[in-house]
Amino acid sequence: MSAAALVFSAVSKTYAYSHLGRTTYTRGIEDLDLSVALGEAFGLLGLNGSGKTTTFKLALGLLRPTSGKISVLGHEASDFRAYGGIGYLPELPYFYPFLTPAESLGFYGRLSGLEGAALEAGIGQALAETGLEAVAGRKIGQLSKGLTQRVGLAQAILHDPRLIILDEPVSGLDPLAIKHFRDGLARLKRRGKTLIVSSHSISEIEKLCDRVGILKDGRLVRVAAQDEWARAKDGLEGLFVETVQ
Amino acid sequence: MRNVWILARNSWQENVRGKFFALTVVFAVLVLYISVLLGALAADQEVRVLYDFGLSFIELMGLAGALYGATTVILREMEAKTIYLILTRPVSRGEFLFGRFLGLAMSAAASMATMAAFHLLLLFLKGWRWDSLYALALLGAYLKVLITAALAVALALFSSSVLTALSITLILWTLGHFLPELRYMIAWGPAQWQMAPLRALSFVIPDLQLLNYRDQLAAASAQRPPTWLAFSYAPLYAGIWLLIARSLLRKKEF
Numbered sequence: 447m448s449a450a451a452l453v454f455s456a457v458s459k460t461y462a463y464s465h466l467g468r469t470t471y472t473r474g475i476e477d478l479d480l481s482v483a484l485g486e487a488f489g490l491l492g493l494n495g496s497g498k499t500t501t502f503k504l505a506l507g508l509l510r511p512t513s514g515k516i517s518v519l520g521h522e523a524s525d526f527r528a529y530g531g532i533g534y535l536p537e538l539p540y541f542y543p544f545l546t547p548a549e550s551l552g553f554y555g556r557l558s559g560l561e562g563a564a565l566e567a568g569i570g571q572a573l574a575e576t577g578l579e580a581v582a583g584r585k586i587g588q589l590s591k592g593l594t595q596r597v598g599l600a601q602a603i604l605h606d607p608r609l610i611i612l613d614e615p616v617s618g619l620d621p622l623a624i625k626h627f628r629d630g631l632a633r634l635k636r637r638g639k640t641l642i643v644s645s646h647s648i649s650e651i652e653k654l655c656d657r658v659g660i661l662k663d664g665r666l667v668r669v670a671a672q673d674e675w676a677r678a679k680d681g682l683e684g685l686f687v688e689t690v691q
Numbered sequence: 692m693r694n695v696w697i698l699a700r701n702s703w704q705e706n707v708r709g710k711f712f713a714l715t716v717v718f719a720v721l722v723l724y725i726s727v728l729l730g731a732l733a734a735d736q737e738v739r740v741l742y743d744f745g746l747s748f749i750e751l752m753g754l755a756g757a758l759y760g761a762t763t764v765i766l767r768e769m770e771a772k773t774i775y776l777i778l779t780r781p782v783s784r785g786e787f788l789f790g791r792f793l794g795l796a797m798s799a800a801a802s803m804a805t806m807a808a809f810h811l812l813l814l815f816l817k818g819w820r821w822d823s824l825y826a827l828a829l830l831g832a833y834l835k836v837l838i839t840a841a842l843a844v845a846l847a848l849f850s851s852s853v854l855t856a857l858s859i860t861l862i863l864w865t866l867g868h869f870l871p872e873l874r875y876m877i878a879w880g881p882a883q884w885q886m887a888p889l890r891a892l893s894f895v896i897p898d899l900q901l902l903n904y905r906d907q908l909a910a911a912s913a914q915r916p917p918t919w920l921a922f923s924y925a926p927l928y929a930g931i932w933l934l935i936a937r938s939l940l941r942k943k944e945f
Binding site for chain 2: 503506507508509510526527528529530532534536538539540541542544545553554556557558559601
């Protein structure tokens with residue numbers, strides 16, 4: 447088996463909310479064991495609240511696990527030095543509205559360790575890859591949702607990361623923008639990037655991913671490879687419905 | 692240090708492109724105009740009134756801007772989720788905090804310097820002659836603003852509420868001007884154990900009188916602590932609160 451990009455070992459995350467002296471506990475993820483190999487495209491499926499975003503935030507150190515261990519590109523998930531090799535597109539990415547896409551990419555590129563010619567090249571390539579050249583000088587606050595989402599993808603790939611985590615990348619986009627995104631992700635896959643994608647759009651996951659994991663109420667209830675859903679009567683959708691129902 | 696500078700520059704850019712400096716100039720012109728009117732009422736003390744009122748105003752405006760910035764800088768990024776795209780890069784939480792604070796300090800410095808330029812122009816027009824004590828008073832006011840802002844950043848992270856952080860900071864800022872009186876009370880008060888909570892509080896409250904050169908210079912006869920003490924105290928006090936803020940930020944989940 448090839449080296450792992452991301453490993454979850456018996457990971458649980460419980461959220462604790464305190465109000466007026468009473469603490470309530472909500473399960474985010476329970477006993478998650480998962481390994482994604484370098485170069486693999488892995489899809490994470492699940493209903494709302496099943497734990498997809500929690501899984502991503504745990505991998506990125508934005509949340510800490512209640513128990514278990516997480517390793518990202520050979521580092522502990524809490525070690526921020528690992529993040530130079532990761533690109534992350536959150537669901538509905540937010541940017542500073544006073545910056546243009548080119549300036550935003552400059553800012554994030556510098557924080558990712560790029561400078562000088564490498565930074566310029568990274569910005570140019572990310573803008574070209576996401577079709578943003580025409581609006582590179584406009585303030586992000588003036589861009590449509592689809593264009594803002596493209597800025598999100600551009601910032602996730604500009605430092606040429608090995609692992610790219612995308613949380614609902616096509617959420618709320620029009621069909622043309624979805625096509626543009628799909629093509630972009632397919633190019634990244636061909637270049638050997640490790641992709642971990644969550645989406646409510648099963649057809650997108652079906653086209654892109656080598657394997658999928660299905661989360662239900664914070665538990666990983668099924669991991670299936672491409673040939674499994676290729677054999678299934680209703681494809682990945684049938685497999686998903688059968689699993690979560 | 693590189694990341695701290697990148698983040699500070701980003702904050703500075705936000706303030707320059709936003710309404711921050713435009714508002715600073717508007718307020719500067721408005722209140723300095725009021726100080727001219729007040730000066731005219733005290734015909735024989737016009738320059739003195741203009742001098743004192745202007746410096747107080749510069750400090751208060753600097754404080755208002757810095758307090759707003761300090762209490763919202765991190766919470767706003769958490770709420771707007773812009774923090775996600777920063778903390779998922781090779782940037783430590785300490786770098787993020789210090790970068791944002793440096794940006795705030797740079798903006799406060801620029802804002803106070805702009806107001807001081809207007810103020811000095813007016814003073815010169817009224818026949819005032821340059822006195823280096825003005826620079827000392829202005830620097831003292833700036834350091835007061837900075838240490839209060841550092842306190843506010845930590846309180847905002849502790850309480851996660853802008854209003855709570857703002858209220859507590861303003862209480863401590865007020866008390867900070869009466870710290871010598873508080874210390875006197877502790878020393879001459881009833882039994883020492885009864886004074887223990889006040890004594891503990893006196894270590895938390897910033898000693899703003901130490902940096903209050905404007906008042907100290909007005910009372911020329913008053914005994915002043917050495918300048919080096921005041922200027923060493925400010926980075927030390929601000930540094931301690933920023934380290935506390937860093938430790939609070941490291942525990943936060945997003």
